[in-house]
Amino acid sequence: MLTFVTQRLLQSVAVLFAVSIAVFLAVYAVGNPVDLLISPEATQAERAEMIARLGLDRPVWAQYLTFLGNALQGDLGTSFVHGQPALSLILSRIPATFELVVSALLLASIIGIPIGLWVGLNDGSLGARAVMTGSILGYSIPSFWKGMVLILVCAVWLNWLPASGRGDTVTVLGVPFSFLTVDGLRHMAMPVINLAIPNIALMIRLTAAGASESARMDYVKFARAKGVRDTRIVRRHILRNILIPIVTVLGVEFGSLIAFSTITETVFAWPGMGKLLITSIYQLDRPVVVAYVMLVTFIFVTVNLLVDFAYAALDPRVKLSERMS
Amino acid sequence: MTDPRTRKPVLEVEGLQTVFHDLEGAWPAINALDLTIYEGEVLGLVGESGSGKSVAGFSILGLIDTPGEITAGRVLFQGKDLREMDEESLRKLRGADLSMIFQDPLTTLNPVLTIGEQMGEAITEHGQADAEALRRRCIDTLTKVGITSPEERLSQYPHELSGGMRQRVVIAIALLNSPKVIIADEPTTALDVTIQSQIIAEMQRLQHDSGAALIWISHDLGVVAELADRIAVMYAGDIVEIGTTDEVLDRPRHPYTRGLLDSVPGDVPPGEPLRQIEGSAPPLNARPFGCPFHPRCAQATDLCRSSDPAPQGDGAGRIWRCHHPITAQEAA
Numbered sequence: 001m002l003t004f005v006t007q008r009l010l011q012s013v014a015v016l017f018a019v020s021i022a023v024f025l026a027v028y029a030v031g032n033p034v035d036l037l038i039s040p041e042a043t044q045a046e047r048a049e050m051i052a053r054l055g056l057d058r059p060v061w062a063q064y065l066t067f068l069g070n071a072l073q074g075d076l077g078t079s080f081v082h083g084q085p086a087l088s089l090i091l092s093r094i095p096a097t098f099e100l101v102v103s104a105l106l107l108a109s110i111i112g113i114p115i116g117l118w119v120g121l122n123d124g125s126l127g128a129r130a131v132m133t134g135s136i137l138g139y140s141i142p143s144f145w146k147g148m149v150l151i152l153v154c155a156v157w158l159n160w161l162p163a164s165g166r167g168d169t170v171t172v173l174g175v176p177f178s179f180l181t182v183d184g185l186r187h188m189a190m191p192v193i194n195l196a197i198p199n200i201a202l203m204i205r206l207t208a209a210g211a212s213e214s215a216r217m218d219y220v221k222f223a224r225a226k227g228v229r230d231t232r233i234v235r236r237h238i239l240r241n242i243l244i245p246i247v248t249v250l251g252v253e254f255g256s257l258i259a260f261s262t263i264t265e266t267v268f269a270w271p272g273m274g275k276l277l278i279t280s281i282y283q284l285d286r287p288v289v290v291a292y293v294m295l296v297t298f299i300f301v302t303v304n305l306l307v308d309f310a311y312a313a314l315d316p317r318v319k320l321s322e323r324m325s
Numbered sequence: 326m327t328d329p330r331t332r333k334p335v336l337e338v339e340g341l342q343t344v345f346h347d348l349e350g351a352w353p354a355i356n357a358l359d360l361t362i363y364e365g366e367v368l369g370l371v372g373e374s375g376s377g378k379s380v381a382g383f384s385i386l387g388l389i390d391t392p393g394e395i396t397a398g399r400v401l402f403q404g405k406d407l408r409e410m411d412e413e414s415l416r417k418l419r420g421a422d423l424s425m426i427f428q429d430p431l432t433t434l435n436p437v438l439t440i441g442e443q444m445g446e447a448i449t450e451h452g453q454a455d456a457e458a459l460r461r462r463c464i465d466t467l468t469k470v471g472i473t474s475p476e477e478r479l480s481q482y483p484h485e486l487s488g489g490m491r492q493r494v495v496i497a498i499a500l501l502n503s504p505k506v507i508i509a510d511e512p513t514t515a516l517d518v519t520i521q522s523q524i525i526a527e528m529q530r531l532q533h534d535s536g537a538a539l540i541w542i543s544h545d546l547g548v549v550a551e552l553a554d555r556i557a558v559m560y561a562g563d564i565v566e567i568g569t570t571d572e573v574l575d576r577p578r579h580p581y582t583r584g585l586l587d588s589v590p591g592d593v594p595p596g597e598p599l600r601q602i603e604g605s606a607p608p609l610n611a612r613p614f615g616c617p618f619h620p621r622c623a624q625a626t627d628l629c630r631s632s633d634p635a636p637q638g639d640g641a642g643r644i645w646r647c648h649h650p651i652t653a654q655e656a657a
């Protein structure tokens with residue numbers, strides 16, 4: 001187990017390094033931030049002085065090492081626009097995004113897994129085929145369009161739900177949360193649904209495919225030949241097997257929802273980190289963009305690491321292959 | 326051995342038919358199957374691959390899934406028709422009075438559940454048992470089937486055991502509730518030869534000790550000949566011949582049985598090639614008209630090509646299904 005953990009940890013660190021190089025090259029080496037930071041009327045001497053102060057006259061690798069050294073100390077630069085450290089700016093927006101993402105995945109699991117199970121076990125029935133067809137729509141409709149339709153219907157026409165912002169929040173341990181107030185929940189409803197829809201579809205399809213495959217396996221037939229009740233067969237034999245891909249995909253989806261909640265946060269003016277990213281891109285606030293990419297990569301890598309550990313815990317066969325390797 | 330037919334029947338299969346549906350229609354995989362199993366006997370069910378042996382086994386337990394369907398017949402266990410029973414009563418019989426051993430031990434056990442759980446549920450789904458009694462019963466049964474350090478096995482997963490060990494676990498599960506009838510569907514086919522003969526020997530001992538009737542399904546007449554009190558030969562979903570092992574081996578009446586016997590390695594002097602039956606069993610949707618064996622039968626006549634022979638018997642349980650059965654002189 002220990003070798004497995006260290007191996008995966010090293011891999012994760014390697015990924016972070018690779019991304020840091022890519023981001024550095026993309027954002028710092030391509031294009032010249034001086035052009036943006038200094039007025040076009042500045043003299044040549046002023047320019048040179050600025051370049052030297054920012055260290056831009058040094059070779060690329062030296063600049064990178066400085067960036068890396070600072071990054072390792074938790075300093076990912078200071079926002080041009082807000083004048084505060086980019087990292088803490090983003091971290092202050094994380095709770096809002098996490099709140100959306102966790103709620104969306106919870107909703108997707110609560111709705112998607114039971115429906116998927118039913119579809120998988122009623123393979124080929126009319127209802128099952130209808131759900132499967134409907135689920136294709138669920139993740140092929142673009143997020144911004146779904147978001148706008150939701151706003152149009154639920155906010156503009158029916159006037160049921162507020163279309164933007166977090167609403168009232170309650171501060172727990174210094175962190176504001178919306179899901180603890182009725183008004184906050186009403187504000188969360190549409191963005192959460194918007195994020196959840198493709199994931200509900202994904203959960204349905206994943207669970208259905210797993211369940212119908214698992215239900216055809218010999219071990220299920222043998223369990224029936226043993227006289228095991230259907231409820232137990234579904235709960236222990238089938239669900240236990242498909243839990244492995246479900247947990248894996250939920251983990252991966254958690255990472256990508258954090259990264260891609262940008263559109264939903266923008267459509268619903270939800271003050272999370274995705275919204276901050278878009279604003280920062282418009283304002284050419286490079287340190288924030290870099291910090292965002294690094295942080296999202298870090299979250300992604302960490303979640304994948306946790307998923308791998310969960311996988312090893314759920315699938316007894318994984319431990320064996322790792323023991324043999 | 327005493328003739329099993331003098332004992333009481335435990336399982337009577339009458340006119341059992343199972344079809345598989347496809348877009349073109351319903352194709353019988355077993356046709357009006359008649360079979361009686363007597364208490365404590367070993368009945369060998371043989372036939373080439375695809376002849377309907379597994380379908381017969383699953384149909385007896387009512388374990389046929391779409392696109393398959395059991396369309397006719399009765400399965401009487403202790404006088405009660407399994408096909409008339411509600412699903413819950415049938416479930417209570419499965420794994421208790423009637424149990425089954427599958428062909429491939431690598432796929433029969435659930436890869437993500439421990440051996441202990443997979444054994445334990447076979448007990449708890451049929452009645453109450455406290456944890457310690459449960460453990461004891463599992464350990465005792467594992468010991469009985471020749472598994473070493475049984476306590477440790479309970480917390481292991483299937484992949485930690487060899488194929489032979491896994492099949493022993495499956496056999497142990499089938500024995501847990503002291504069944505009256507065990508259906509063993511080619512339980513050694515997937516194993517290598519040395520393990521195969523060990524398991525056959527152990528099954529023989531276990532069957533003898535437990536007194537359960539055993540239906541041993543195999544495509545290998547040689548294996549069945551070692552084990553069985555009686556042999557039923559299947560072809561294209563029909564039982565084409567039944568008799569005691571001696572009767573069938575020494576005086577086969579059906580040309581197909583004869584062909585199977587000729588292809589058993591032990592019967593041929595070393596060096597001489599095995600005589601295989603030409604051709605192969607027909608697919609479900611291309612069952613030949615008349616006697617289904619006629620395209621492969623040397624004795625086939627016009628009668629065989631136009632009419633399917635009805636089963637005939639000697640009145641003492643010997644049955645064959647052929648217009649031109651082999652006579653005793655020919656068989657000798």
Ligand SMILES: Nc1ncnc2c1ncn2[C@@H]1O[C@H](COP(=O)(O)OP(=O)(O)O)[C@@H](O)[C@H]1O
Nearest residue numbers: 345354373374375376377378379380381608609
């Ligand atoms: N699930 C199924 N769907 C369609 N045909 C099947 C199915 N199971 C078995 N059959 C057909 O039924 C016939 C008998 O199969 P089976 O009982 O498995 O033969 P065997 O004697 O080798 O055990 C074969 O022709 C097989 O193709």
Ligand code: SF4
Nearest residue numbers: 616619622629647648
């Ligand atoms: S009925 Fe005719 S074709 Fe069929 S086995 Fe007998 S002799 Fe051969």
Ligand SMILES: [Mg+2]
Nearest residue numbers: 378379380511
């Ligand atoms: Mg078979």
